[in-house]
Amino acid sequence: MASIGVVGIGLIGGSIAKGLPEPATVFDSDSKSLELARAEGLRVAGSLNELVNTVDVLFIGVPFEAFDSVFAEVQAAAATREKPLVVSNVLSVMLPVEVTEPNVVFIAGHPMAGTEHSGFENAVGELFERATWVLAPTADVDREHFALLANTVKLLGVEIVVTEPEQHNAIVAQISHLPHVLAAAQILAVPEDDKADSVYGLAASSFRDSTRVASTKAELTAAMVNNNREEVLHALAKLRGSLDAFEELLRAGDDRGVVDLFARAKKQRDEHL
């Protein structure tokens, strides 16, 4: 097995490190996370430079705002390597990444798994089992390096989907970022007054489930939505179209039409999910 490294061991990076069959080597700017990682039997590198120079594949698990500077450090550190380092990331929006170091092969990646929790303490090796992992290699990535990354993520029990970054971003806006906006919007639609308790007091599984991801750390959710602004607005416009259809039927008192609309949704969901 290739030697695998992870820099940034939050929920996703930590789950990668814990999920691999052989201990990954990790680094993080947070010393507490590194202590926890050591206690769990992971190898801890002394620095990002050391990590870059001791592994074959490196996952960058840091959030959006830290990615550029960490990737710059990785490129600088890779200059002294003897063979190329395959680098991937886990961000929920695939943004352009400029590779300037010949020793770095970058392939954008995004595991379609997560929870509303964050941090290494919530990371679990089983997070990705049966999940989909999107990879978006650019045309200049050769087959061998792609295979090295693909075989590594397969060790986590995922199915790989190869796509273009633009298509990925449009789809995640609809199936991930929009649910996060809707979850928060449903909560914000409950006025924070003395009636709030009576509203939440009746909440059953439908409300709990449809608002679950509103408990995600706000900075994480906001970063993915802000970095995918146009696609999220587009997904919201499509959703408003569906809501318009429901509203028109309800206003018209068209009970049969409402049944048909719900029936179409049920058919589509049952067929695809």
Add this chain to the structure above:
Amino acid sequence: MASIGVVGIGLIGGSIAKGLPEPATVFDSDSKSLELARAEGLRVAGSLNELVNTVDVLFIGVPFEAFDSVFAEVQAAAATREKPLVVSNVLSVMLPVEVTEPNVVFIAGHPMAGTEHSGFENAVGELFERATWVLAPTADVDREHFALLANTVKLLGVEIVVTEPEQHNAIVAQISHLPHVLAAAQILAVPEDDKADSVYGLAASSFRDSTRVASTKAELTAAMVNNNREEVLHALAKLRGSLDAFEELLRAGDDRGVVDLFARAKKQRDEHL
């Protein structure tokens, strides 16, 4: 323990019958459900008339469209009773019910629990554990009859909330009917073309959870929405207000504002759910 009857043993009525510590007596127009009920050790009445004349408390578990006729039959059958029968229902909208039989004490009820499945075969006795059960007694219901019903539903492990029907309907529009509309609307926003598979292929837990209830039987979902039209439209209008707030910030590129909005939603949800 009082003798308990259930007419209409679908998901909710069946779960009541299965969840009581002593076998309930049940009746249903579907003979297959009755066979299954008998096999599970429940008592099966030979007719609704027999059921009405052998129990102290009767739950009507039939859906909206059957309620009026079943309730009329119950009232007619109760005329020969020696003492009043306490009757409750389980509909997700509390509509006016006209009691004409002196032997019938009706108290509207609504257990805040369910799944996207239906039918006796999906009923489970644990469905209501730790759930909330809304009861809306009218002013003429005496304490003794209310206590009889309340003590019965408590046997299912629920917490009782007493409310006015109007308040109940406004709240469930927001925390149950709206999530159902949003789940369906999100599915309907995915075009049913050759790209559908690539969209659903990336769906992770956020999309699965936020669309789960779109797999509910369409007739059941439509009935609750159609019977609570004004309140559902009101809840939709409030939701659109929250969506407007997100859209304005996204359009303005106000990243910090988006963080703040998500942070407010997270704070509210974590405090209340």
